[in-house]
Amino acid sequence: MDRFRYSTALIRNKPLKTIDTLNPTASESWQQQLNHAFSQVDALCHYLNIDMDSLPELQANASFPVKVPRCFADCMEPGNPDDPLLKQVLPLQEENIAVAGFVSDPVGDLAAMAEAGLIHKYQGRALLITTAACAIHCRYCFRRNFPYIDNQITPQKRHRALDYIAHHSELEEIILSGGDPLLLSDNKLEQLLENLQKIPHIKRIRLHSRLPVVLPARITPHLVQLLASGPQKTILVLHANHPNELSAQVAVACQQLKSRNITLLNQSVLLKGVNDCADTLYALSERLFECDILPYYLHQLDPAQGTAHFAISDSKALSLYHQIQSRLPGYLVPKLVREIAGAAYKIPLMR
Numbered sequence: 001m002d003r004f005r006y007s008t009a010l011i012r013n014k015p016l017k018t019i020d021t022l023n024p025t026a027s028e029s030w031q032q033q034l035n036h037a038f039s040q041v042d043a044l045c046h047y048l049n050i051d052m053d054s055l056p057e058l059q060a061n062a063s064f065p066v067k068v069p070r071c072f073a074d075c076m077e078p079g080n081p082d083d084p085l086l087k088q089v090l091p092l093q094e095e096n097i098a099v100a101g102f103v104s105d106p107v108g109d110l111a112a113m114a115e116a117g118l119i120h121k122y123q124g125r126a127l128l129i130t131t132a133a134c135a136i137h138c139r140y141c142f143r144r145n146f147p148y149i150d151n152q153i154t155p156q157k158r159h160r161a162l163d164y165i166a167h168h169s170e171l172e173e174i175i176l177s178g179g180d181p182l183l184l185s186d187n188k189l190e191q192l193l194e195n196l197q198k199i200p201h202i203k204r205i206r207l208h209s210r211l212p213v214v215l216p217a218r219i220t221p222h223l224v225q226l227l228a229s230g231p232q233k234t235i236l237v238l239h240a241n242h243p244n245e246l247s248a249q250v251a252v253a254c255q256q257l258k259s260r261n262i263t264l265l266n267q268s269v270l271l272k273g274v275n276d277c278a279d280t281l282y283a284l285s286e287r288l289f290e291c292d293i294l295p296y297y298l299h300q301l302d303p304a305q306g307t308a309h310f311a312i313s314d315s316k317a318l319s320l321y322h323q324i325q326s327r328l329p330g331y332l333v334p335k336l337v338r339e340i341a342g343a344a345y346k347i348p349l350m351r
C-alpha cells in the first residue's frame with residue numbers, strides 16, 4: 001500500500017515542512033483530489049486492507065452516496081473495521097430504519113427560509129446556502145435530506161437573497177454554508193464575498209467548512225488571500241470530530257489561515273462509536289489548539305432521518321462533558337449544545 005498514515009504522536013514530532021514529501025496526493029490539485037475521492041466502500045476497504053465481511057451490514061445503493069477524499073482515508077487506521085473516521089462515512093443498512101423523532105428537517109431550516117437559499121433563524125445573523133456539494137459525505141449530516149434542488153441558487157435567487165440582506169440592517173454577520181462553501185470556485189467565492197462586502201452593516205463573514213480538515217489542499221495561497229482581503233472580519237468554523245482527522249497537512253493549512261488573522265473555530269458532533277469517550281474529546285481539544293483552532297461547539301446529534309445509530313443519551317453527553325471540563329482549561333472546552341427548531345439560539349445541555 002503506497003500511502004502514509006499519520007498518528008497523532010507522529011504529527012506532533014514531524015517538522016511541518018516535510019509533510020508534502022510524505023503525502024502521495026500532495027502533487028494533485030484540490031480539484032483532482034476531489035475527483036479521485038472514494039465513491040465505493042469496496043475500493044475504500046481495499047485501500048485500507050479491511051475485509052468487507054468484518055463490517056456491519058451496508059446499503060448497496062445508498063441514496064446519500066459514499067464520498068471520501070483519499071487524504072481523509074489516509075487518516076484512518078489500515079486493517080481496523082472500527083476506525084472512528086471510517087464509521088463516519090459507512091452507509092449502514094441501519095440508516096433505512098425509521099426511528100421516531102428522526103426527521104428530514106431536524107433543525108427547522110425550511111421554516112426559517114427567508115428567501116431561496118437564505119436561512120434567517122437568529123437575530124443579527126443569517127445563513128446562505130452556497131452549494132449542495134460537499135467533499136465528504138458524513139452519514140450523520142443534519143442536512144442529508146435537505147431539498148437542495150428546490151433551493152438551487154440561480155443568479156436571480158442569489159440577487160433576491162442579497163437584496164434581503166441589504167434591506168435588513170440588523171444582520172451583522174452572514175454565514176456561508178451548504179454543502180460546503182469552500183467547494184465554490186475561487187471566482188464564484190470572490191464574487192459572493194465582494195457582494196457581501198458592499199453591504200455596510202455586515203461586520204463579519206463566517207464560513208462553515210469541513211474542507212480544511214478533509215481536503216486541506218483546498219487552502220491555497222489564493223484562497224487565503226481571498227478570505228483575508230475584505231474589510232470585514234472573517235471567521236472559519238471547521239468541523240472535526242476526532243483528533244485523528246487533524247493531520248499534519250491540516251495543521252499547515254490552519255497555520256496559513258491563521259497567519260492572515262482568520263479566526264479559526266471548530267464544531268464537533270457527539271457520535272456513538274466515534275468520539276463518545278472523554279479521552280478522545282480531551283485529545284481533540286488539545287490537537288485543535290496545536291492547530292491554532294479553538295473548540296467552539298460540541299453538538300448533541302441533530303435527529304436527522306437515517307442517523308439514529310449515532311445518537312448517545314443526554315446523560316452520557318453530560319457525563320462526558322463534565323469529565324473534559326475537569327481536565328481542560330476553560331478555553332479548550334467547547335459549549336455542549338443542542339439545536340432546537342424554532343429556538344432563538346442553540347440550547348446548552350444542562351443537568
Ligand code: SF4
Pocket residue numbers: 133134135136137138140141142143144178179180210239
Ligand atoms: S461536510 Fe457538513 S454539510 Fe457536508 S455532509 Fe458533512 S456534515 Fe453534512
